[in-house]
Amino acid sequence: MQAFQDFYPENVAHCYGCGRLNADGHQIKTFWDGDETVTRFQPKPEHTAIPGFVYGGLLASLIDCHCTGTAAAAMYRAENRAMDSLPAFRFVTGSLQVSYLKPTPLGPQLEIRGRVKEIKGxxxxxEATLYAEGVATARGEVVALQMPDSFTA
Ligand SMILES: CCCCCCCCCCCCCCCC(=O)SCCNC(=O)CCNC(=O)[C@H](O)C(C)(C)COP(=O)(O)OP(=O)(O)OC[C@H]1O[C@@H](n2cnc3c(N)ncnc32)[C@H](O)[C@@H]1OP(=O)(O)O
Incomplete structure (x- = not known):
């Protein structure tokens, strides 16, 4: 099954969090699960904050790219369009808010689940929740905006 990020056009597929063409990036993969979206990610030992726990910046990055991918997929769904149809929707982060609810253990695979709160223009x-072994350890919200033309290099 193809992930949302597999549909990103080449010129927007280098993001450190979600670009499939960024060999050094996280290359997250996000899928629909009913009305929710889901990403699973295995942190590495270098993603340490305090020994035994995951660095919060990584968690923010996962939530960020999970939500921008969800935004693009949701827009396609809202318009009843296939994700490989043109023109492509491209989203960037306007704002990213993260609350760290509990320390996130380093070791288990993490699961991020997202839900669309609003589509307007x-x-x-x-909104997204990050789980470690079924326990919610972080929660976030992203305002994603369709990328203006000025963003392309
Ligand atoms: C699936 C198929 C694939 C298809 C293909 C997909 C490609 C998918 C590529 C993904 C690629 C990776 C993405 C990674 C995530 C980054 O890491 S992106 C990098 C970090 N983000 C940035 O650098 C963004 C920099 N900021 C900007 O460029 C501009 O400020 C923005 C965010 C585009 C907004 O500017 P604008 O479009 O002129 O916004 P504007 O018209 O003023 O406002 C529109 C609405 O958004 C709201 N808004 C605007 N700015 C903000 C803000 N900063 N905060 C909150 N709300 C805001 C406004 O209040 C307004 O809301 P309403 O009044 O309509 O309710």
Whole structure:
């Protein structure tokens, strides 16, 4: 099954968090699960904050890219379009808010689940919860905006 990120056009597929063409990046993969979206990610030992626990910046990055991917997929769904149809929707982060609820243990695979809160014009608001072994350890919200033309290099 193809992930949302597998549909990103080449010129927006280098993001450190989600770009499939960024060999050194996280290359997250996000899928629909009913009305929710899900990403699973295995942190590495170098993603340490305090020994035994995951660095919060990584968690923010996972939530960020999970939500921008969800925003793009949700816009396709709202318009009843296939994700490989043109023109492509491209989203960037307007704002990213993260609350760290509990320390996130380093070791288990993490699961991020997202839900679309609002679609309005070029804006999609997505909320996400990050779980370690079924326990919610972080929660976030992203305001994703369709990328203006000025963003392309
Ligand atoms: C699946 C198939 C694939 C298809 C293909 C997909 C490609 C998918 C590529 C992904 C690629 C990786 C993405 C990674 C995530 C980053 O790491 S992206 C990098 C970090 N983000 C940035 O650098 C963004 C920099 N900021 C900007 O470029 C501009 O400020 C923005 C965010 C585009 C907004 O500017 P704008 O479009 O002129 O916004 P504007 O028209 O003023 O406002 C529109 C609405 O958004 C709201 N808004 C605007 N800015 C903000 C803000 N900063 N905070 C909150 N709300 C805001 C406004 O209040 C307004 O809301 P309403 O009044 O309509 O309710």
């Amino acid at each position: 070029r804006k999609v608001v997505v």
